[in-house]
Amino acid sequence: MNPEVALPILIPLMSGALSMAFWRSRMMQRLIGIAGTAALLATSIWLFASVQAQGYVIMNAGGWAAPFGITLVADLLSAIMVVLTGIIGFAVAVYSLPTIGRGHETFGYYPLMHLLLAGVAGAFLTGDIFNLYVWFEVMLLASFALLILGGERAQMEGAIKYVTLNLLSSVIFLSAVGLLYGTLGTLNMADIARRVALVEDNTLIDVLAVMFMISFGIKAAAFPLFFWLPAAYHTPPVAVSALFAGLLTKVGVYALFRVFTLIFNQSVDFTHDILLWGAGLTMLTGVLGAAAQFEFRRILSFHIVSQIGYMLMGLALFTPLALVGGVFYILHHIIVKTNLFLISGVVYRLKGTHDLKRLGGVYKAWPLLGVLFLIPALSLAGVPPLSGFFAKFVLIRASIEAGHIGITVIALLVGLLTLYSMTKIWAEVFWKKAPDDDNAAPKVAPLSQRHLWLMLLPIVGLAACTVFIGLNGQLLYDVAEASAAQLLDPQGYIDAVLGEQP
Amino acid sequence: MEPIMAVVIGVIYATAIYMMLRRSIVKLVIGLILISNAANLLIFATAGMTRDAPPLIPMNGGPMAEVIADPLPQALVLTAIVIAFGVLSFAVVLIRRAYQIVGVDDMDQMKDTDT
Numbered sequence: 196m197n198p199e200v201a202l203p204i205l206i207p208l209m210s211g212a213l214s215m216a217f218w219r220s221r222m223m224q225r226l227i228g229i230a231g232t233a234a235l236l237a238t239s240i241w242l243f244a245s246v247q248a249q250g251y252v253i254m255n256a257g258g259w260a261a262p263f264g265i266t267l268v269a270d271l272l273s274a275i276m277v278v279l280t281g282i283i284g285f286a287v288a289v290y291s292l293p294t295i296g297r298g299h300e301t302f303g304y305y306p307l308m309h310l311l312l313a314g315v316a317g318a319f320l321t322g323d324i325f326n327l328y329v330w331f332e333v334m335l336l337a338s339f340a341l342l343i344l345g346g347e348r349a350q351m352e353g354a355i356k357y358v359t360l361n362l363l364s365s366v367i368f369l370s371a372v373g374l375l376y377g378t379l380g381t382l383n384m385a386d387i388a389r390r391v392a393l394v395e396d397n398t399l400i401d402v403l404a405v406m407f408m409i410s411f412g413i414k415a416a417a418f419p420l421f422f423w424l425p426a427a428y429h430t431p432p433v434a435v436s437a438l439f440a441g442l443l444t445k446v447g448v449y450a451l452f453r454v455f456t457l458i459f460n461q462s463v464d465f466t467h468d469i470l471l472w473g474a475g476l477t478m479l480t481g482v483l484g485a486a487a488q489f490e491f492r493r494i495l496s497f498h499i500v501s502q503i504g505y506m507l508m509g510l511a512l513f514t515p516l517a518l519v520g521g522v523f524y525i526l527h528h529i530i531v532k533t534n535l536f537l538i539s540g541v542v543y544r545l546k547g548t549h550d551l552k553r554l555g556g557v558y559k560a561w562p563l564l565g566v567l568f569l570i571p572a573l574s575l576a577g578v579p580p581l582s583g584f585f586a587k588f589v590l591i592r593a594s595i596e597a598g599h600i601g602i603t604v605i606a607l608l609v610g611l612l613t614l615y616s617m618t619k620i621w622a623e624v625f626w627k628k629a630p631d632d633d634n635a636a637p638k639v640a641p642l643s644q645r646h647l648w649l650m651l652l653p654i655v656g657l658a659a660c661t662v663f664i665g666l667n668g669q670l671l672y673d674v675a676e677a678s679a680a681q682l683l684d685p686q687g688y689i690d691a692v693l694g695e696q697p
Numbered sequence: 698m699e700p701i702m703a704v705v706i707g708v709i710y711a712t713a714i715y716m717m718l719r720r721s722i723v724k725l726v727i728g729l730i731l732i733s734n735a736a737n738l739l740i741f742a743t744a745g746m747t748r749d750a751p752p753l754i755p756m757n758g759g760p761m762a763e764v765i766a767d768p769l770p771q772a773l774v775l776t777a778i779v780i781a782f783g784v785l786s787f788a789v790v791l792i793r794r795a796y797q798i799v800g801v802d803d804m805d806q807m808k809d810t811d812t
Contacts, residue, residue: 325773332780339787343794351795352807355722358788362729363717365784369736369777376770377743 199245200254200267202238203277203316206231207284211309224305225292231309232288235316236281239274246274250681251691253322261693262386268322268692271678272522276319276449279529282660283441284312286653290537291434293646294544299344299432307344311337311438318446322692324372325382327450331368331414335361338443341435342427353427360423364413371406378403385692388457388685397461404459404466408473411454415447417507418477421500425484428499429492429549433540436492440499441533445525448506452521455510456682463513470511475605478504482612491539491549491624494616495532498575501609502528508606509590512597518679519672520590526671527574527582527664534571534657538564541650542624547639551620556629565625567651570658572621574665576614582664585672698746706742709735720804722792729788733781737774744770 210231217223246252252269255261269277288308295304314334321327343354376382378399379390394400409420416424424444428436451470459466481501488494506528509521539549541564546554558565574581577588587610594603664671681687709731716728744767752765796802 325776329776329780332784336784336787339784339791343791346794346798348798349809351791351798352809354791355725355795355804355807358791359717359725359729362784362788363732366732366736369733370739373736373740373743373770373773376740376773382769 197245197252197254199238199242200252200269200320201256203235203242203280204267204313204320206235206238207309207313207316210234211306211313214305214309215303218303221297221300224300228288228291228305228308229285232281232284232312235312236278236285239277239281239316242269243274243278246271251688253692262381262383265326266322266383266385266692267320268385268688269320270681270688270691271674272449272452272682273319275522275526275674275678276445277316279445279526280312280315280319280442282657283438283529283533284308286533286537286657287434287438287441290437290540290650290653293649294434294540295432302344304341304344307337307341308438311341311442315442315446319449322384323382324375324384324387328365328368328372331365331446334443334446335365338439341438342431344435345432347430350430353430357423357427360413360420364410364420367406367413368410371403371410374399374406375403383692384453384457385689389689389693391458391461400459401462401465404455404462405469407454407459408451408466408469411447411450412473413447414444415451415503415507416444416477416500417447417473417503418480418500421477421481421503424500425493425496428496429490433492433536433543437533437536437540440495440536441529444499444503445529448503448525451507452510452682456518457685457688460685467511467513470507471599471602474504474507474511475602476504477501477507478605478609482609482616485616486612486619489551489623491542491551491554491620492536493549494551494620495535495539498613498616499532501613502532502575504609505587505590505606508594508602512593512599512602514593514597515676515679515683516589516596517593518682519675520586520593522675522678522682523589523671524586526675527586527661530657530660530664531571531574531583534654534661535568535575537650537654537657538568538571541647541654544642544650545639551623553630554624555627556625558625563651565621567654567658568621568625570661572617574661576617577610578614580665582661582668582671584665585668589672699742702738702742702746706735706738709738722795722802722804725804726785726788726792730785733777733785737777737781740770740777741774 210227214224214227246269254267256265311334314330314337317330318327321330339358342357343350379387381387391400413420428439478501481497485494485497488497506521506524509517509524542557543549548554574583577583591603591606713728713732713735716724747764747766750762750765752768754761799807
């Protein structure tokens with residue numbers, strides 16, 4: 196029995212149920228929100244420590260042996276992702292206290308948040324492909340409801356696009372799972388991996404690989420399937436955007452990493468080549484889309500798309516170093532992106548708008564906020580010594596070593612354009628004078644010092660993480676390297692789940 | 698039996714995608730409903746169609762029949778149906794609310810988030 200594998204799923208589920216029980220008490224829901232996410236963070240660190248000690252931590256649900264029951268598997272990649280889920284969940288829960296209004300809280304913001312975290316953690320920890328589908332749906336349904344809380348026009352329109360494309364992706368995933376079961380007769384991912392290796396004719400397997408790629412590609416917002424993301428992510432309250440930005444697309448990326456290292460590693464020339472093209476185009480379209488925008492959160496949304504490209508590039512190159520870079524990039528990106536969204540929320544709270552043209556003078560009034568913005572922004576663009584530099588450095592070095600000059604050039608160019616976008620936000624929001632015509636400054640309710648500090652607290656914490664990763668690159672690099680080594684050794688995963696095969 | 702099912706499933710997929718490409722959000726949801734049913738049928742069909750062969754151990758403990766139905770896809774379909782039911786009821790409520798707030802059911806006019 197390894198309870199630490201199940202706890203990151205059970206704790207948010209329990210906290211969600213508890214907050215439902217205290218439906219009328221905002222105080223209790225807030226308390227459970229903080230306590231539940233803190234407990235999630237604590238158990239995720241426990242899980243990480245035990246994965247580091249044992250390599251793989253496995254639990255067979257209900258005591259059914261591996262290929263028959265549902266297995267929960269944590270390898271290093273899962274453990275890293277769960278720790279990040281804990282960090283982001285806790286940061287967003289703290290940030291929700293002053294920002295999520297009474298209206299959202301009474302309509303079940305906290306239970307939905309817990310449910311979303313449970314879905315995300317479940318998707319990271321399951322070792323069964325149909326179970327992965329179920330966790331995807333748990334996560335999606337919670338995200339649908341969170342997205343439309345508030346019921347504004349833009350939210351509705353964004354939600355229709357978001358719901359449609361994500362449902363379509365789920366259906367493709369489900370069809371692919373059905374066909375995979377029809378071909379191999381098993382759903383346990385380790386067992387699938389073992390049997391795929393025995394299939395002689397790879398045609399059907401390749402078709403299935405592409406179906407999985409399309410489905411997870413929609414969820415990860417990869418080119419050309421990313422349109423739902425910039426249409427939806429800027430519409431809900433900022434705490435929700437930040438949670439989505441940090442975790443949801445990364446679940447898609449995680450699924451791609453899992454499936455394309457463990458199961459579909461037969462015809463790398465075919466599948467990973469498509470992924471590489473997708474990665475390059477994702478980076479490029481995302482960053483160009485961002486360059487055209489003048490809305491704070493829309494710029495950041497397009498940058499999510501472009502950053503997804505870097506992670507996929509790590510997977511697509513499929514060399515040990517590239518996978519290290521991909522894992523490192525996910526690690527760095529989740530923290531930085533959430534932080535940027537949280538900062539956009541503080542700016543919105545202080546100035547009453549997300550429109551860059553109507554913003555200005557924030558640095559003069561709140562210099563600390565300016566510094567806090569610069570840390571994740573420069574890290575996103577890859578300026579040393581922050582976390583993004585090492586992530587990009589490893590990836591670009593890997594692409595040169597693999598001899599893919601085209602993708603190297605794209606990655607460098609996109610880094611430059613990211614810097615341009617971040618400078619644009621810096622110049623427009625923080626540096627230039629606030630526009631002084633009357634209708635340019637919307638009315639904002641005064642913000643108490645206590646609330647402002649409560650909003651800044653998670654931002655400072657996440658910025659500290661970014662600086663820490665930057666200054667201790669080696670430490671995190673070692674973890675990413677060990678995780679990439681596990682990903683490149685599917686046999687280890689199979690043996691760990693199914694037991695040693697004769 | 699399987700070839701007929703394959704054709705039926707293909708037709709449902711095609712119809713669903715056609716409906717989803719229409720501009721009306723009501724037709725969009727009809728498309729979503731159809732496509733999730735098509736996926737359910739697909740899973741059901743991949744296990745192979747066996748008539749009158751439940752996967753049960755006889756009462757007297759004797760050997761099972763030579764050919765039995767695979768029970769797992771049926772469990773999967775059941776799960777998928779329940780999930781699809783939940784998600785699609787959400788989608789129906791969503792389009793109703795969206796129609797009330799936006800006032801049109803034409804996807805081409807829902808461009809608030811694109812600028």
